[in-house]
Amino acid sequence: MRKKLEVQDLKISFRTQAGQVQAVRNVSFDLFEGETLAIVGESGSGKSVTSKAIMKILAGNAIVESGKIIYDGRDLLKISEEEMVRLRGDKIAMIFQDPLSSLNPIMRIGQQITEAMLLKNKTMRKTGRMEFNAMLKVLRDNMIAATSSDAENVKKIDEVIKTFDSFNIEALNLENAYNTAHTTAIETATQIDDTLFLHEKKQKVDLKVVATTVVNRLKKVENKYLLNGFEEKFVDAKNAFAASVGTVATNPEETVKCMKAVSELLKEITSAEKPNFFRIGYYKFKNGNDDFGTKTISEINAEMLDYLNANFMNDFIELEYQAVKYAYMQSIEKKKVALKRVAELRTLIEAGNFTKKSIASCRKAAVDAVKASIDHLLPVKSSTDYTFESSLKEELDRYFFYEIKNPKEEARFARQTAKREALIARGKTVDWKVVPKHIVDLNELKSHILGVLDDLKANYEDLIANAGTVDFRKISVDLIDYFKEKASLVVYKITRSLARKQAIDLMEEVGIPEPRIRFKQYPFEFSGGMRQRIVIAIALAANPDILICDEPTTALDVTIQAQILELINKLKAERKLSVIFITHDLGVVANMADRVAVMYAGKIVEYGTANDIFYSPAHPYTWALLSSMPDLDTNEKLEAIPGTPPNMIYPPKGDAFAERNKYAMQIDFEEQPPLFRISESHYAATWLLHPDAPKVDPPKMILDRIERMKKKEETDNG
């Protein structure tokens, strides 16, 4: 299985008036493709904070002290907000706990589902062209630099670039016309379906008005590429429909029948093969026409490929190949320089005793060198060099901040302690406590700075070592694909009614009956379960890779809970989603989870597959959770966990659970237990697993229950 998401050593705290609350402490886990990871724990154990950190929607007073969240080779904690906007909701979606407060009460449901689709499409169209042009300019410069800069050569290259640009525009015009017709066809089919739906419901529909608009719309569908292979059928259907419109008053059934036929045909047309306009565009640009007679789309595609390659593409790719190779080699040279600069900066920082001023010039040199070493011609961008400047700045700023703050904090602490002791010495009652000092270890911060530099160094050294084996042909082809993709973004337009169709399909998928009626309603008209389905539909609208569910069923009752869980499971299987499921209900966990992480006081205390956790739990906290929940056969007194979770402003020195743990040993109060390995997939952080620890059995209630479950299993199987 492929790793989708990797969380490493995440540490998050919140600044509050009373002090820093350490909400998440060194949490690490992996999420694989198509699996559900459940995070279980009491409220305040840091489950939600972890998930919000992945979405980068932490509250303003949160501080991410260390850690990495790696998605798609990039560290989400380091990338800019602009890049995050592209991932958030698009690749990583979230279902929130309370469906009512995550929907806008004064917006219709349909509008809320389609809103993101339309906005995203608008920006994509805008940025697509800009990125296309920028990349083309970089390519031209590199082409000139790679060959020679005499006037004749420059003229030649400019001409090639101009040809490429012009025939792309030609292709875009064709594709735009095709897309418009395609969209109209889908819209018409949807309109017919809507009308027929209402007609079947015996609602009053003016068939004549609908029929005339359909006739008008059908004219717009007439695109020769779209209708390729369907011309005769289309003309027949259109004529039959036009004829039936005339008799709609006397014979509505005939119109309905024709409508159905048209709708079927349109659906068939829209699902046919799409022509390759990139190639056809060149033919039209060269010959001034695009008349292919009666050839089918696939024939045209194949023929145009040869034509384009023979006349233009082979030369272009050759030039491009040189440019790409040149740019790459240049950047490798510059990377070597950058490595030197970074190494200089590293020695300065490692030596210690540096100030903002003393490293300023060296820092600027390193940052500039890294910036210069970026190869802009690579279609796939790596994150280390792009985020180098910002992450270096962040770490350095933090270092300088605490360099000043730490002594101040020490002084304050000493002053308050002295005051308090003086008061006590005078025999007065003191009803206030000294706020404990918050000192951040500068050496640790320094190691973070060095970490940033080392990351870049490792990355660059790797690239330099592998420079000889890079396949520049492949990069050239990828680059052309990049151009094509950006260009077609410009003409891919989602209209309101197209978005509406997609939304209705989605609502049907999540199990909302009669989505056409529901589409126009407000959130208050929905019951709790339906509202949660809407939230799920919104989350799925962008077809995400990862779905984070933050207690999606806690507010719902059993039957609806079961429906929602089934829905999430179904969608997970269909779309290969990876799900992070946060809850405190162990029954739900048993239903959903492939793997389970039990969290307590900001740490993962036990980690394993669902079977590990439920059939052989190892941590006393897991025991306590399991035994505080009654099942259908429980008769004995429940074992509630005594006390409350610890105050995370002053986290306990040893095991956080020791205070409430009746199996606690002396060492639990003194030292934090490491994660002990129980089996390949099962880990737990408790000293009870240490070889020297006394053997302790889980509470009788849990043993009984496991016994019962096993027996039931056997009777079911045998």
Added chain:
Amino acid sequence: MAENEEVLLRVEHLCQYFSMGAGRELKAVDDVSFDVKKGEVFGLVGESGCGKTTTGRSIIRLYDITSGNVYFKGKRVCAGVRSYKNAIKAAKADFKAGKITKEECDKIVAEQKEQIKLAIHDHKLSDKEYAVSLLEELKKEYTAKFEEAADDREKLLALKKEFKSKCRIAKNTKMITKIQMIFQDPIASLDPRMTVRDIISEGMVINGITDKAYIDETVYNILERVGLVREHAGRYPHEFSGGQRQRIGIARSVVMKPEMIIADEPVSALDVSIQAQVINLLNDLRHELGISILFIAHDLSVVKYFSDRIGVMYFGKMVELATSDELFAHPLHPYTKSLLSAIPLPDPEYEKKRKRITYNPLAEHDYSVDKPSLREVSPGHFVQCNQAEFEKYVAELSKN
């Protein structure tokens, strides 16, 4: 588990309709009947919006019920008049249609009018009557005492003082305060501007108790009883965690020495570990003080663990009623089956195999001819069904 068979609370044909404007009505609770015995926990389950909470609230008269009767310790404390009015209407219609004579019609109308009068009287004045009866008892008790102490002047004065304060308390006592309620949301049900002491002692103060030392002592005892400490009395609700707030809510309801508690989803808003604390507390209270509990919840494993008998509600109607073991072992009504099949259990292997049964009332039942009613299928096991279904259920039970 009920030690004796004495019926503490009897709900008869309870109906609670809400007006939705334009003459339309929402039948939140429709013809629900059940008994709660002394010392018993009666669970009420169903999905949200099925009328569980409304039933609880109607019983302690937070709403005026539309029709039906509620008897507490044999005395009618709530009564609705809709059914009598309907009977009058029907009689008049019958008379117009010529089915009955004028005399018969008049007789029915007079009878029903008498019933309405009685119902309104009971509904409004049951508390007053209870207070009056308490007063009379006190008078009887103290006349004897006064005669005894007639010679000793000082003793007589002390007795008179005592009598006076007791009379004040008796005058303010209401029958309905013997039933107390624990609300679902521990945050919303506590006044943020009152200290815990004020919240817990409010009922006693309203009842006319003025002895500060006595109030404090009672509050402290109750706090310790529910697992809090004396120092908490001076604090405000926002200083407590969710579980502790729910404990305050429980303390407030127990301090009035009720004979019955209506617990409206007391654990739904709480974490698992705190849930267990609260359930254990309720269990202890019930065993020590002998309180009956009407336990409203939608978490079936908790209800099963805690209740002696369970009633299943669906859209304002009671569809099945049985002892908890019987209900879980032999569910009969399709809705109950669907509900039971939706319970998630902490057992991954079982969960992988669990298949949820869906319930579609239109497909399951054919009530076009024979209307359903609550029938006793086996002793103590009632199901909402018509004759055909009744026979089917009996056959199903005898097979097991």
